Amino acid sequence: MATQKNQANDTVNAAAERVQAVFGDVTERTKGAVEKSTKLVEELTEFTKGNVEAIVASSKVAAKGVETLGQQGADYGRRSFEEASAAIKSFAEVKSATDFFKLQNDFVRSAFDSWVAESSKTSEAVLKLAGEVAEPITSRYAVAAERVKSVAL
Secondary structure (H helix, E strand, C coil), X not given: CHHHHXXXXXXXXXXXXXXXXXXXXXXXXXXXXXXXXXXXXXXXXXXHHHHHHHHHHHHHHHHHHHXXXXXXXXXXXXXXXXXXXHHHXXXXXXXXXXXXXXXXXXXXXXXXXXXXXXXXHHHHHHHHHHHHHHHHHHHHHHHHHHHHHHHHC
């Protein structure tokens, strides 16, 4: 009977050791999963922070660029108005129809050339601004691609 009692105790002790081993393994795995999850959340937070910073930087560049384009447009409008006013004054001083049409033709040609030059200048400025606005966000795409590549490997 003592041997049966000893065998029962051994069995109970062996079962207890196995249960402890299983729970110990589960605890270690859980601990590892929590650490990985915490690290992943930290990385995701850092990545998101970088994205927000890129959007803010891009917005600042866009706001400054739009302000500059607006000022240039206002300057062009003012110059055009002054040129048109001067042309109207010169039309009033004309003595013949031939001179009138010549002045009008010169004014229209000058206004058109000025408009073409200003349009070209504005187009170049808008394209440059678009590149500057996109740069911070584009660099974040590169960071995201690198992160995906590192996670995939």
